Amino acid sequence: xxxxxxxxxxxxxxxxxxxxxxxxxxxxxxxxxxxxxxxxxxxxxxxxxxxxxxxxxxxxxxxxxxxxxxxxxxxxxxxxxxxxxxxxxxxxxxxxxxxxxxxxxxxxxxxxxxxxxxxxxxxxxxxxxxxxxxxxxxxxxxxxxxxxxxxxxxxxxxxxxxxxxxxxxxxxxxxxxxxxxxxxxxxxxxxxxxxxxxxxxxxxxxxxxxxxxxxxxxxxxxxxxxxxxxxxxxxxxxxxxxxxxxxxxxxxxxxxxxxxxxxxxxxxxxxxxxxxxxxxxxxxxxxxxxxxxxxxxxxxxxxxxxxxxxxxxxxxxxxxxxxxxxxxxxxxxxxxxxxxxxxxxxxxxxxxxxxxxxxxxxxxxxxxxxxxxxxxxxxxxxxxxxxxxxxx
Amino acid sequence: xxxxxxxxxxxxxxxxxxxxxxxxxxxxxxxxxxxxxxxxxxxxxxxxxxxxxxxxxxxxxxxxxxxxxxxxxxxxxxxxxxxxxxxxxxxxxxxxxxxxxxxxxxxxxxxxxxxxxxxxxxxxxxxxxxxxxxxxxxxxxxxxxxxxxxxxxxxxxxxx
Numbered sequence: 001x002x003x004x005x006x007x008x009x010x011x012x013x014x015x016x017x018x019x020x021x022x023x024x025x026x027x028x029x030x031x032x033x034x035x036x037x038x039x040x041x042x043x044x045x046x047x048x049x050x051x052x053x054x055x056x057x058x059x060x061x062x063x064x065x066x067x068x069x070x071x072x073x074x075x076x077x078x079x080x081x082x083x084x085x086x087x088x089x090x091x092x093x094x095x096x097x098x099x100x101x102x103x104x105x106x107x108x109x110x111x112x113x114x115x116x117x118x119x120x121x122x123x124x125x126x127x128x129x130x131x132x133x134x135x136x137x138x139x140x141x142x143x144x145x146x147x148x149x150x151x152x153x154x155x156x157x158x159x160x161x162x163x164x165x166x167x168x169x170x171x172x173x174x175x176x177x178x179x180x181x182x183x184x185x186x187x188x189x190x191x192x193x194x195x196x197x198x199x200x201x202x203x204x205x206x207x208x209x210x211x212x213x214x215x216x217x218x219x220x221x222x223x224x225x226x227x228x229x230x231x232x233x234x235x236x237x238x239x240x241x242x243x244x245x246x247x248x249x250x251x252x253x254x255x256x257x258x259x260x261x262x263x264x265x266x267x268x269x270x271x272x273x274x275x276x277x278x279x280x281x282x283x284x285x286x287x288x289x290x291x292x293x294x295x296x297x298x299x300x301x302x303x304x305x306x307x308x309x310x311x312x313x314x315x316x317x318x319x320x321x322x323x324x325x326x327x328x329x330x331x332x333x334x335x336x337x338x339x340x341x342x343x344x345x346x347x348x349x350x351x352x353x354x355x356x357x358x359x360x361x362x363x364x365x366x367x368x369x370x371x372x373x374x375x376x377x378x379x380x381x382x383x384x385x386x387x388x389x390x391x392x
Numbered sequence: 393x394x395x396x397x398x399x400x401x402x403x404x405x406x407x408x409x410x411x412x413x414x415x416x417x418x419x420x421x422x423x424x425x426x427x428x429x430x431x432x433x434x435x436x437x438x439x440x441x442x443x444x445x446x447x448x449x450x451x452x453x454x455x456x457x458x459x460x461x462x463x464x465x466x467x468x469x470x471x472x473x474x475x476x477x478x479x480x481x482x483x484x485x486x487x488x489x490x491x492x493x494x495x496x497x498x499x500x501x502x503x504x505x506x507x508x509x510x511x512x513x514x515x516x517x518x519x520x521x522x523x524x525x526x527x528x529x530x531x532x533x534x535x536x537x538x539x540x541x542x543x544x545x546x547x548x549x550x551x552x
Binding site: 020021057060118120122123126127134135136137138140141142144147148150151152154155158199200201202203204249250251252253254 | 407408409412414423425428455481483484486487490499500501509510514525542
């Protein structure tokens with residue numbers, strides 16, 4: 001990157017299954033106001049905006065960013081929307097970084113927002129997601145997001161001995177972590193047995209193994225090194241950025257070796273290289289990563305090099321991903337306990353790592369954090385992934 | 393929706409003091425299958441599975457693709473044997489879509505003989521507990537009168 005890129009402000013709404021009292025522009029506005037307040041900035045300090053809004057159907061508007069931009073008081077300033085499935089937030093932050101790092105703008109804001117429960121029922125909501133499937137062949141299969149990840153999890157179970165109890169333990173951890181997050185949607189004390197008894201959706205994933213479906217918004221404000229001096233808090237730096245895509249078709253993968261999510265692996269290695277991270281277990285103090293399904297998080301430990309291939313389940317069983325462990329993963333509650341307002345998610349993850357580095361994470365604070373990762377991914381079997389290394 | 397009327401003419405509701413306004417997006421398509429057309433015609437008319445082969449590197453694409461993304465040359469149609477092996481599988485217990493409602497149903501990856509990639513597809517006529525990775529399977533087609541020219545005209549069954 002030409003210029004160093006700092007995060008100077010973060011803000012978000014609480015995340016809920018339903019914000020019936022607020023429209024999506026209102027949710028966006030509230031997160032922007034919170035981020036501006038956090039930075040000690042005014043709206044006129046913003047040079048450009050990147051919108052992170054995943055799905056037109058959720059907002060029942062084909063170009064929702066256009067309607068938000070003016071209402072945020074950003075007339076006659078550039079605004080562009082990014083949409084890339086579950087990686088929408090990651091790619092939106094990446095786009096904003098490029099605007100700052102290239103010298104195009106000094107201060108760029110990323111606004112992630114999603115309404116989802118405006119869709120009349122869960123069937124139409126899932127259908128709207130599956131409209132992203134390959135339109136020539138696979139859309140006719142009637143596959144759901146869980147199915148594409150379920151295959152990878154089953155492979156992991158078969159080859160490495162991961163069990164449904166292990167997956168349930170991720171749920172217990174993340175919903176438990178969410179109890180320390182006042183903005184989380186699903187803080188809950190659950191047991192492994194509770195998870196195992198919940199209804200099966202797509203083998204081996206039960207309902208409690210699934211991520212949440214949330215409404216809410218998150219905003220971060222990025223600035224170059226000189227501009228960062230104008231704002232009130234110490235800058236937190238984005239030192240590593242990696243992004244990678246695979247085929248969006250479910251099974252169209254060349255042999256990726258041991259990686260089950262090769263786009264995730266590629267994005268992680270690129271981010272680590274940029275940041276100079278050579279030993280992830282010692283260098284990465286906290287992670288906010290994309291636990292779309294419980295078993296996915298176990299695989300991610302390996303993709304991020306926090307442990308070796310096939311060791312993810314031991315990393316979990318040994319408590320290393322727990323609060324108090326060597327590398328706490330998803331202190332916010334992640335997507336299973338915290339939130340998954342899709343467009344907001346990747347933005348919120350960065351905001352949470354920034355809070356950890358600042359020491360502002362309250363009851364979910366991990367001690368002595370100076371470096372963390374945020375990662376979001378989307379598409380069939382993690383087809384697109386963006387990873388950030390964030391440092392104080 | 394409470395009834396089949398166009399929701400845009402259905403009165404608002406008030407929930408917890410806030411208005412929810414019924415709406416619906418309905419868009420019909422006649423989507424061009426373009427250079428892929430033969431694939432669908434062969435399914436419907438001849439119960440044949442067609443892939444496309446790169447003349448340079450030999451990759452066989454199924455689903456078919458009219459160019460090789462490695463070599464950047466056009467590919468040529470080839471008939472697939474219809475035989476393959478299961479690479480991965482799962483059973484859907486709760487269907488969240490309106491295309492395939494008959495739960496439970498099994499979907500899996502099938503690696504067709506000679507193909508570069510596995511293909512996600514329905515697997516039938518086998519109990520979930522009897523499926524295994526590597527199981528030999530073969531394509532089976534719906535009877536001619538029931539075929540619509542879509543990929544759900546065929547599925548895979550054990551070939552043992």
